[in-house]
Amino acid sequence: MEFLQKAIVKAFADVFETEISATQVNLEQTKKEFEGHVTFVVFPFVRQTKKSPEQTATLLGQYLQANCQEVESFNVIKGFLNLALTDAYWLGVFKNEVLAPDFGQLPKNGQKVMIEYSSPNTNKPLHLGHVRNNLLGFAVSNLLKSAGFEVIKANLVNDRxxxxxxxxxxxxxxxxxxxxxxxxxxxxxxxxxxxxxxxxxxxxxxxxxxxxxxxxxxxxxxxxxxxxxxxxxxxxxxxxxxxxxxxxxxxxxxxxxxxxxxxxxxxxxxxxxYESDTYLLGKDLVEEGLQKGVFFEKADGSVWIDLTADGLDEKLVRRADGTSVYITQDLGTAQLKYDEFNCDQSIYVVGNEQDYHFKVLFLVLEKLGKSWAKGLYHLSYGMVDLPSGKMKSREGTVVDADDLIEEMKLTAKEKTEALGKVDHFSDEEKDQLYQMIGLGALKYFLLKVEPKKRLLFDPNESIDFQGNTGPFIQYTHARIKSVLKKAGFVTGEVSFPAQLGTTEVELLQLLSRYPQIVEQAAKDYNPAAIANFAYDLAKTYNKFYQTESILKTEHELVKAFRLQLSASTAQTLNMAMAILGIEVPERM
Structure with a gap:
């Protein structure tokens, strides 16, 4: 909201005869318990205004209401200035931003990033831990693509x-x-x-x-x-x-x-x-480090680096018999990746039990003078637990990924059939739907939690058509598609009503925030922000659906607008869920 930042800067100059910069003007979404759309906190500026927080906020509100056509009204809660924007402003946002063909896709930024995930061993099947790893790595890849990065998805297979x-x-x-x-x-x-x-x-x-x-x-x-x-x-x-x-x-x-x-x-x-190709890499870097004095050789011929001054310990980089250790290979592979792709960033999606290893790896590369080492990042994630006895595994110790996927599909089948809403589906359509719901539930449950947090995965809890779940969002998407189909909706020229209802504004405000959510989530490598946005959007649409008549309204102009608003909501839900790797059904 650059226009509002500029208006507030001008207000400070005109009302208080003091200068502030637009970068100092931090605008927040107004909390739900208060009236308004945008909040400006004045506490940091009271020394400049020489007035109390309430007086400062009130004078700013009065000025903005009189001089900024987008501001309809304001209220002050202590040092919080809550601004309500006009319906005309929100309709302009809808027309110029939300309905733009590239809405939700940030411009290309010229940055190239590699994301390494999965990294399985070839002596056993993938398990529940690998599932979180794969889903997280894939979602972050999609997220960064949406944020304008060129993305290379890599898999380092431990095959020897x-x-x-x-x-x-x-x-x-x-x-x-x-x-x-x-x-x-x-x-x-x-x-x-x-x-x-x-x-x-x-x-x-x-x-x-x-x-x-x-x-x-x-x-x-x-x-x-x-x-x-x-x-x-x-x-x-x-x-x-x-x-x-x-x-x-x-x-x-x-x-x-x-x-x-x-x-x-x-x-x-x-x-x-493949580790079979990379396990001998890194030996040249050991020699390079010895020549630069970064590494030192012990009497037995083994080579080490002393990181005690950095709060770590001494680390072996080559055994006395001349063979590599694990970190030697990782040093070489990091160099190989950079040489092949020249990425600005390289992200390793690996569990938090490897936190120390990556601290050492990145620090050693920095000490070797690798300028690209600053672009290395360990996306550390917590383990996944299951409620005891919820799901059996083939070996009794870990949950097999294939068993988990099959179990999710069966649970989706049981819960969907219990609702009795798929009688008109063919057997093939039912099978596809159960797969979509089961996997959607699994993916959403694992991705809605911030990566660093350990989580407890309950298959039954994840497949719920109410609450913060994948199936709830999938059902909302299907509901919107049903409304649009019933109305015979076709995208075309949009008509705009003179006034908006409260829930229409809520929905428009939330839709307008999607690009910023994508941008911030990409900076944080955090798909959970996208998951929770999708939930908020689905929840807000359902509130709008219950509050406003769509198909039965007598005003054709209002009906056309609400259908277009519904279509834009479905499209945004689809984009957000696609980042998470989740399909949304046309009907349920």
Whole structure:
């Protein structure tokens, strides 16, 4: 509201003979318990006006009402000046902003950003934690695109290491040629099954060795299975043809399974990185760091960085035998990403258990003099818990993503059929609707909470057609579409009434805020702001729907306006939910 900022600056000059800048004029939405649309807080300026907060606010209000045609009335609550704007102003906003073809899409800003998310291991299927990660990464990608960024979605797949060899060895020893096809299992589930088999057999061997008098630590080291897995990893690193062939075959199964789950979740990637390609990266950076004096070498030949002066600790960057550690690889991959894409920002969507790792990673890159390190950001998120006993998992410890998706669809089916509103749907339409509602409920529930917060996910609570849920917003969208269809609405020339009802103004005011919500949410990497905006918009529309007659009004001009306002609300709900990766139905 630049016009109002300028008017307030002029008011200070004319009424109080004092200068303030437009940047000092912070305007807020008026709280719901007070009358008005916009609030200006005068407390910071009373030293300049030399009057009490109430006097200052009253004099400003009187001036603005007399000299600013958009201000209809005002009221003062202590040092808060609440301004009500004219119907003509809100209709102008609707015509010039909300109805603009590019409404909700911010102009391109020339900034390029990479968002890395998912990062699965190829020894097991995706689970509930991965679901939050994927949905968050995908939503932030969509959010930044809407805010004018060029976005590259990346996935760093952890496809090598001892944990991968454990699955491979167990399948080799106990698999009897089982494949996804002959087992009727998704490939990631099959490989995950043998990861569990390895663990079971390994524990048996440990117990046998404990019975022979070995200590637990020694038994874990001496168990034949772990020795074989370590030997397999060594062979993999040496390029053994047989091991590489098995590794490629089993990883192929896993990728096919992951792709199926990603498709169900509705997420995608522009670029894949594989640890098997990147694990040797970073060694050049270690040498560079040694030459610059950023790293130091200990007597045993290991290389470290001392970060104690920065409130952290000493960190190993290369083992004494010359092999890389995890952070070495991450240093190299960060350099590779920058070299390939030259991004202004690089965002890592990773759980908060890795907070310390990323502090170290970014600090080391800064100390190495990488100017682009300032653009690195760890989007840390909390864990997801489930109410005990709500959902079983395949292994008894984690909730499998595919099971979760199926459970959500079934819950959506039960709750929708209980309402008895889908009798006129075909079986195919019902199936699509249940999928849409189930996934919408899951996505919305996980995204409406700020990323950093830990959350408790209750499948039943998430599928509710009332309250702050995905299905409530989906139902509101379907309701609007039903009204428009019934009216035979076609977008065209819009007629504007002379006066607006209170709920019409509320709806217009909320719609007008959408671009600012997108801009701020993008700055904060926070899709929850979009989710909660969508809920507020749906709630406000339902209030408007209950208060104002749309189809039965006798005034054709008013009817045409309310239909266009409804259509704009549906379009904005669609845009907001699309950022979250949620589809909205045409009917429910």
């Amino acid at each position: 290491g001892i944990h991968i060899c454990k699955s491979m060895l167990a399948w080799q020893k106990f698999g009897k040629g089982e494949t996804p096809e002959n087992a009727g299992l998704k490939g990631d589930h099959l490989v995950g099954k043998y990861y569990v088999v390895f663990d079971q057999e390994y524990k048996k061997q440990i117990n046998e060795l404990l019975g022979q008098g070995l200590s637990e630590e020694e038994a874990k080291k001496q168990a034949p299975l772990i020795k074989e897995a370590q030997q397999m990893l060594l062979k993999w690193e040496q390029g053994d043809a047989e091991v590489i062939s098995l590794w490629k075959k089993m990883n192929g199964w896993v990728y096919a399974g992951f792709d199926e789950t990603y498709k169900k979740l509705g997420v995608s990637f522009d670029k894949y990185y």
